[in-house]
Amino acid sequence: MFKQKNLIIFDILKKFKQRKGVIMNKQKKKYLLIALIYIAFISLGLPDGLLGVAWPEMRSSFSLPLDALGIILIGSTTGYLLSSFFNGFFIKKIGVAVLLALSCLATGLALIGYTLAPFWWLLPLLAVLAGMGAGAIDAGLNTYVEKHFNEGLMQWLHASFGVGITMGPIIMANGIKYSNSWRTGYLIVGTAQLILALVFVLTLSLWKDPKNKKTAGTDKNKEQEQEMKLIQTLTHLPALMSILLFFIYTGIEMAIGHWTYTLFTESRGISTALAGFWVSTYWGSFTVGRILAGFLAYKFLSRKIAKYAAALGLLGSILVAVNLSQWLSLLGIAITGIAIAPIFPALISSTSYRVGKEHTTNTIGIQISAAGLGGALLPGLAGVLARNISLEIIPIFITILFILFLTINNLIKKVTDKAAEKAA
Structure with a gap:
């Protein structure tokens, strides 16, 4: 009897260790996948800075x-808009991992x-x-991330893009300095993209069947998501x-970035050094x-963050528009920048809330495409108004x-609330 009890306890401990090992293995795979996602988004920012x-x-x-330069920009923007617009279609056909590998290869x-x-x-x-390539990677x-990870991770993901776009000019400047050629910088970043494509191929299994944090994996939701075609999403009002x-948000972001320096130096007499700093x-x-915002996302819903951040951005734009004093205008730009920073990732994270899970994959790609168009x-x-x-007129237009x-x-x-009431 004593021996039998020992065998039962030993069997329980063995199963516990096996289960613990499986959980640890899943955790390691999750962290590896997150690291890979961050590296991919950093690499997405690199070419933009070159x-x-x-x-x-x-x-x-x-x-x-x-x-x-404008001709090159038109070319890259056209490619970006096309691939991001059809992102949902490509993901359904070949899966996100294969799409990312091919996109990095193309880039x-x-x-x-x-x-x-x-x-x-x-x-x-x-x-x-x-x-x-960039549009497909982005979308x-x-x-x-919108489907499988939390909202805080989305904010940090977009912060990592800033790391990439900051590193790009450094790589190019040093390439020119030490090799006396602009080609070196492109060669370095291009090679990095090809290595990343290979990494995506080698880690295909990591991207398969992760637990979906939002759909909970119900058969009904899976069927609905498969049923929604691109044309159905394009006729869905939300x-x-x-x-x-x-379209509007990215237009705001880029208009402020492109025109603030000119506004401050040519219209308001602020020194070039001070305007450049701000x-x-x-x-x-x-x-x-x-x-x-990544930390705030653990306490507040993304849709709330987007709403209040836009309201704070509106306050900042009003400070710039009324032009009561030089320092209030500069303060307005600082407030606007810190306020609107989390809006884009917050909007991405709350896509399924706005449009429904069945339209999410299609909508995110088109949203990314619309963002590129609005930013242009x-x-x-x-500029035409100015x-x-x-x-x-520019700060008034932004307001x-x-x-x-x-x-x-x-x-x-x-x-959305009305639709939810009808469904209930």
Whole structure:
């Protein structure tokens, strides 16, 4: 009897150890996957920081005019918009891991292609390929994290993008310094992208069947998600309103970044050094703000963070618009920067709340695409208004965009709440 009891206890301990080992193994895989996601988002930011530093040397080597940069930007933006728009379709067809591997491969080949291109006209074509890779990586990672991880991780993920975009200019500047060629920087980053593509291939199993934090894996939700085609999402009112939010938000972010320095120096007589410092502070606040928001996301819902952050951003834009004093304007820019930093990741994290789980995969890709479009068009519209009226119209225009953003956000809440009441 005593021996039998010992055998039972031994068997229980053995099973406990096995179960503990399985849990530890799952935890290790989870942390490895998170690390890989962060590395991927850092790598996404690297190419964005290269072109600005490389352009003087690049255009000199091809004997190009200054504004030829715009052609490369059009190429990369076109590729980015296309791949992010169809992100949901590609994920359903080949899965997120394969999509990320192919996207990194495309980006890496395009960047290395820059270094080998003998003719200028090849650069815009390669830019399309690089843009397609970047758009798919951006939308693919955002979709995956929104579905499978918490909202704090989403904020930190976007903070890591800031690390990449900061490292890019450093890599390019040092490449030019030590090799006397802009090609070195692209070669380094392109090679890193190819290595990352290989890592995605080698870790395909990590991306399979993780526990979904939001859908709880019900068969009904899985069936609904599979049923929703791209055209159905494009006719879904909450999805269209959500897409518009991203168009407006990124327009606000980029308009402030592009025009604040000109407004301060040419219209308000602020010194170039001081204006440059505050514009740099504005961009720097995105990384800091998202790191802080990552902790807040454990206590507050992402949709609440987006709402109150936009309201605080509106206050900052009003301070800049009324122009009561130089320091109040500078304070307004600082408030706006720290306020809007968490909005983009918070909007991504709350996508399923706004549009429904069955539309989430499609909507995130289109949202990323709309963000790229808004970031290009709305700052351009601000420039047209400034040319025809005055530079002082820009902060007023941004204030109006904030009001429009908050109005649409509230309308989505009403539509969503009404739909929830009907479902109940």
